[in-house]
Amino acid sequence: MNEVYAIEMLGITKKFGNILANDKIDIRLQKGHILALCGENGAGKSTIMSILFGLYEPDEGIIKKDGKEVRITDPNEATKLNIGMVHQHFKLIDTFTVLENIILGDESLIEYKDNLNLFKKAFNYLNKHVFKLIDYKKAREEINKIIDQYDLRVDLDKKIKDISVDMQQKVEIIKMLYRQNDILIFDEPTAVLTEQEIEEFLNILRNLKNEGKSIIFISHKLNEVFEVSDEITVIRKGKFIKSLVTKDTTKEEVSSLMVGRKINGFNEKTPKEPHEEVLRVEHLTMLDPFSKKRVVNDVSFNVRKGEIVTLAGIDGNGQQEVIYGITGIKKIHDGKIFLSKKDISTYSIREKIKAGISHIPEDRHKHGLILDFSIYENTVLDRYYEKEFSHCFIINEKNIKKYADELIEKYDIRSSGDGNTNVRSMSGGNQQKIIVGREIERNQDLLIAVQPTRGLDIGAIEGIHELILKQRENDKAILLVSSELDQVFSLSDRILIMYEGEIVGEFLPKEITKNKLGLYMSGAKKDEVNAIKENENE
Amino acid sequence: MNKVKSFFNKLIKKDGTKTALTSLWCALLGLILGFFILLMINPSEATYGMSSVLGNYLVFTDPADKLNYFGQTLAKTAPLIAMSLSILVSYKAGLFNLGASGQYSVAVLVISFLGVGLNLPWWLVIILAMVAGALYSMISGALKAFFNVNEVISGIMLNWIALYLVNGILSGNPLVWDNAHSEAFVIESGNNAYIPQIGFDKLFAGNDIVGLGMILILVIAIIIFFLFKKTTIGYELKATGLNKDAADYAGMNKVKNILIATAISGALAGLAASLNMQNGFTSWKLSSVPPDIGFLGISSAFLGGLHPLGVIFSSYFIVHITEGGSMITDLGFSPEVASIMTSVIIYLSGFVFFVKEILRRYDLKDELTRLSRDKEETA
Structure with missing residues (x-):
């Protein structure tokens, strides 16, 4: 039997300028499963999930939902496909209440349903097109239902700024459920939580799974990955490494896949007694x-x-x-x-x-x-006040230039011009060389x-x-x-x-x-x- | 020929040239729009109106009149330069001195009492007016440095406090208030506090408000230029303004720098008051809005490309068209038209950084294509 996946992302490639953020990555999420996406920082985890959520469009590759190919060009598209995402930094409005945040963008309006007379019809029409009064009562009922079903206790009338981070996360989850999303993406959800809160969060994940939701969960904390996930996909430096079934693998294997085995330049150091x-x-x-x-x-x-x-x-x-x-x-x-x-x-x-x-x-x-x-000015950023570079508040430009030119020479700092070049126009490596040179030359303990x-x-x-x-x-x-x-x-x-x-x-x-x-x-x-x-x- | 071309190219690439060019563009744009306004209101007189706005003192036929009004324009430019420098200093340090009007008002209070009331010598009055402006400005500075109160908000509040304070204290006070004209006594020539004319009156056909103040402000502008170019204080202020985290990292004292910047800025606003009042030109009148020179200084500072020497020219330009604009009332335009017209020009002058940004992007594109071409060549 051909297994139908909830989500399949095949051969996804995404470039930012010359940087290959994702290089032919395959991700398969089975229905009702929890997939953990593991990798080091900068491995491209967030990028691939942002592609699934429609924040970026891939350069190559296809996305299938329930076996059918889809194109997700923006987050609204993703929402229509019932894909929801909780970002690492929550997208909530601090000064709104929990309830307002949940329905934001998906407000149901007050509408008379039965016994429609002329007045009620007119009201319905006007409200739909002019007043847009929100049916808070109905929304509250629906949300309460979700809260009961998944055991997500939050106070709907509190403002976001007054509730704790783990509560805010619950709000984000309810937000997804309110939109009837069945594919849920969590980007590093536990990074902001304490030990006990993580435990509770993992329980919520299990509840969601039991209710038939499919979940992708980005993390590099292997403990929690092994606790809740069914499958693990490892990516490293933008490349797809391996997909594993959690119960058939070990933490050691996954962590070695995450970091890669190659060790270079290990013992070039001379031994030295501190x-x-x-x-x-x-x-x-x-x-x-x-x-x-x-x-x-x-x-x-x-x-x-x-x-x-x-x-x-x-x-x-x-x-x-x-x-x-x-x-x-x-x-x-x-x-x-x-x-x-x-x-x-x-x-x-x-x-x-x-x-x-x-x-x-x-x-x-x-x-x-x-x-x-300029490079000149930056080379003395934390020592311009020293005798060599200034005297009685007057900057000694000649000495600064001489010193900076030495630094440029010694540390091979390259720019399009001389030391007067604006540092903004330089490459990251050369910018870093200015700092490294400056700090090393100070010859501190x-x-x-x-x-x-x-x-x-x-x-x-x-x-x-x-x-x-x-x-x-x-x-x-x-x-x-x-x-x-x-x-x-x-x-x-x-x-x-x-x-x-x-x-x-x-x-x-x-x-x-x-x-x-x-x-x-x-x-x-x-x-x-x-x-x-x-x-x-x- | 090629040499000339490459020199010109280099000149164009220089940041200063770019700023100057954008300023000119903005001024020109403002003038064109101003002309359209005149056309809409009174087409038959528009051209003549425009020429008198641009010509200012040049519209007079009598050479003596020309000189006299030229002198007047210069004398009125001096306080605006001081105000522009005030805005500029705070802006360079990452602050926005919207409280300059308040500092100006408080300085006026000092000038009125010490200059008119006590008849102190002019230089002492100038110094004390600057001190008053500095202290008043440091209220916002201290609030910012110690309690992180936004200096724009506190500056605006302090403007109103200063305004009503000065209104209340000056009006009706027999020592300083001229009941006949219902304004504070003007500091006339012969008064100790009157800034000496050192012969400028003769140079400018008997104009009695032009004097040493003009020279003084040029010197101050050069000092400010050197402050930012050559001193560690200027270096710290610039660093703080451009990147306060890096300034922090480098161990610069945030509190000290905010206080220094606000003090200098306030002192310059105080100086603006001295240059406006201690030459027999004007005095404090009851008003329900803060003196507008504080806000004019913002336009002038930006039009001058936030350069201590650039603001000399931008201030002159603004005073020039304002003076010229005040003449077109004689041509059947209502006084408001003159104000609208000059405001439009000044308003567009504020676009300098907007235009510069567009130019920068255009430049960046250029740069990128150049870079990629270089890469291909090396590869």
Whole structure:
């Protein structure tokens, strides 16, 4: 028998400029099943789902629903085909109530049904075309029915801004059900939830499945994937890797498929004995300014001269906040930071820079550069006040140019013109070289590098790796934040794995395999770690 | 020939040239639209009306009259330059000083009491007026820096507070209020607070309001130019204005920079009041709307391409057509027509950045095709 799939996406290819976001990806979703779509960041998961939801049109490939080929050109089209999607960032209107948000775009109007006399007919006509009064009563009844059926408790009259994130997610789910969607797409639904909320969410997924809905669920957290999914499709770097039946596979297999087996440039490093401690972080705790959730929870570690310590983890597990805390960009809630034995916890950003921190920030456009400044101006962004570059508030242009030209030469920064070129017009790799050059040249004791090669091509990546390794040779202490396993393995002397704001493991690179690291990063091993911790406490 | 061509090409590619060109385009567009308005209202006099708007003092036949009114136009340009610089400084630092009118009003209060009432020397009155403007502006600045209150909102509120404060304090106060004309006393020549004319009156056929103020504002414009070009303060302000996260990352002090920017901006608004009032030209009149120079400064700053030296020309242009416009009432156009016409021109001047953006996109396309061609060639 030919199996009829709820959704089939065959040979989907999507290019953005020269970047191949999706390369001949096949996805098959069986009716009434939960399909997990797994892959690393930037693997193309969100892109393929956006194609299914009509946000992008594929360059190649076909989409079939219930065996029939369809073309989905925009989200309205998708809704008509009963395809619904919950985006990673909810699409709700903060100041509207839950009820208003659910019916938004699909409002049923007040309409007299029986005993139609002239007045009622006239009203119906006018309301349909002029007044458009909404039948809240009917909508409320329908929604309450859905709430009962799927056990999704929410207060319909509260405003979105007054309810918690997991409630908002329920609103998004009800929204889909209200539109009678039977194919539900969830983009990283658990990224914003706490442990208990995830448990509840997974139950909701099971309920939906039991009611006959077909679900695609994007995640890189393998625990939950294995808990609820029937099938798993793995994609990596835009390519389709494999489809697996969940009960016939293991977490190890999936995680190795996700990250790929190839390990390159592993032990080119010369062995080096780290000494003298430079950075010491003690019990660092940081809160999300809005939800007051602990995004960094009691994190302690140190970095010594001549070693590269890596905070490894999937984006959004608190690594960024740890760096913000150390560099002073965000306030720390609790804990202490020492630099060369000096307590710098309460220093301002400027004072920390002066105390000896160099920082290659994650987001080069947001923090690292001023795009409308020239190369000259950007090379002194955090040291223009130094004696060499200015005196009594007057900028020494000659020295800045001389210094910047050296940097351009040494770090091979290329642009269409000279140092007066606007940084905005340059390629990402060359922009990054300005930052890397600037921060390394400051010759500070501690170099913090956050995702230093993100978005760069292979040549640029290698160049930056070399520069970082050279700093290690020069006996600097280096703190690296990375979510790319290749990078973690080729650079680190020690690996600290972060998951949900905590350090869940510390390893030397030779003690751990990529697959195991991947498991730790996706939280699969957390229970194990907790168990060990508890044992130790006892 | 080729050399000339390449020089011209280079000149065109320069950002400054582009801004200047767009400003000219916008001004021209405004003039054309203004002409249409005149045509609609009174076709027979439209051409003549337009020529007097454009000609301003040139329509006089007597050379002495020409000179005199030229001097008047220059004297009225000075305060607008100060106001444009005020807007410009705050804008460069990422703030929008909509409270300039309020700062101007508060400075007027100081000028009236210290200049007319106490008869202090002119330079001291100027300095104190600037201080008053700066302090008043720093109220918005402090609200922004410490409580993240939007400076546009607080600026507008402070405009009204200043307006009624100044109305209330000045009117009827025997020390400063001229009951006969129901306005504050004008600072006449001979008064200590009167800005010296240093011979300009003779140069401009006896015009009695043109004077040192003109030179002063040119010097200030050059100082502001150097502030942004050559000093660390200017560097920080620009960095904060362009990307406040990066400024943060680099350890720049946000609070300090906001306060500095608002203080300079307010001081310049105060200076505008001095240049307008301390030359015997005008004084405070009871009003129910904030002085419009604060808003005119915005147009002028944008028309000047947000360049400290560019605003000298844009301010002159605006005053020139406003003065010229005030003459067409004699041609049977109602005074409102003159205002509408000049407003349209000024309004379109505000399109500078819109036009520039379009040009930029056009340029980008050009660039992209060039790049792809280069790639093919190398491959």
